[in-house]
Amino acid sequence: MSEVKIPAALRTEFGKGAARRIRRADQVPAVIYGHGAEPKHVSVPGHELLLALRTANVLISLEIDGKSELVIPKAVQRDPIKGFLEHVDLLSVKRGEKVNVEIPVTAEGELAPGGNLLEHVLAALPVEAEATHIPESVTVSVEGLEAGASVLAKDIELPKGVTLAVDEDAVVIQVLAAQAEEAAAEETEEGAEAAEGAEAAPAEEAADDEA
Template identity: 35%
Template sequence: MSQAFTVKAEARDKVGKGAARHLRRSGMIPAVIYGDNKEPLSIALPYKETFLALHAGGFMTHVATIELNGEKIQVLPKDYQLEPVRDFLMHVDFLRVSEKSRVTLEVPVHFENEEKSPGLKRGGVLNVVRHEVEVECPANAIPEAFTIDLTGIDIGDSIHASALTLPANVSLTITDRDFTIATIAAPAALRSEEGEADEAEVETAPASDAEDEE
């Protein structure tokens, strides 16, 4: 499994807002481990290590190891809460996983070879519809990211889910359509020129054409 971080946790006997505030004042944050048909575990994690892991990248797509009372528990972060004003980490939910577990999660989409895209060279704009796509996959084979090659992509072209290269045993959760991931949109100046050209064509249309339409 791809490891995000390893952290030592403490069992948390007391729950509730008051207990959580006390934990945070002492440099810890509350967390819960659930799943794998076992009782949820309420734990406390060191704030600094967990906060740094969160902002190191890949937090939600890497399996982590939590050491609790001498036991090493493999988990996947499933959710976290931030204090809206100060961006302070408040709580983390973890899903217990094993070598046989399959998980559903969002995998980021990256783009490469922008310089080889005719559309971008002409001033087009990469309009990303989905920065992440949801997949189901083994917990020990979570893709780091999907990379899409923009070579040859021109203005007006769309990039769909079928352009993704899925590793073995990895499947998209949306299967009823070939959904759009990104498009190359025309620059504002080009759209304006096309609009002016259309108006000019209407203004210079022969009178006979206008009479026929009436």
């Protein structure tokens, strides 16, 4: 994974008012944690950070007061309506250091005929990897899988130096029978109709009594 260089500035003002001023200046308030050091509060250019975060677990080289500090994103807060970045927590890392992260899982291939459905039980796979060699994603083949089949964590081929940080028998992907899905949907609809009927009956009885 290549490094993304982004300038950052230390900040001394805190609170909601300060955060709003930072965002109005097209910056994002962020905090750097890690290695037992005191948290470091910085502001980062919003557009550059937004572009960097398009890559999962992106390795960022923050340029602060003439010094470089390697970080990876740990928590990202976005505006629930407009989607812009509100705040980012960053984890300080060192070259050669192992970190626990979650990497996206992508499925490729066609399921066996029958209209079955693919369910991602784990959308992201917990792994341990060197901070400067975190894979962007892992790809799993589901070619020809039939209903009832599943892909376990141990079935996924990981890049060299990357190990699982989850039970090896954890289900990552499974194939659901289309009939089972339809039956479950029908049961849900029937249950809702029965509940509506049960609620309507007392109301009708009450109306009859009043009449």
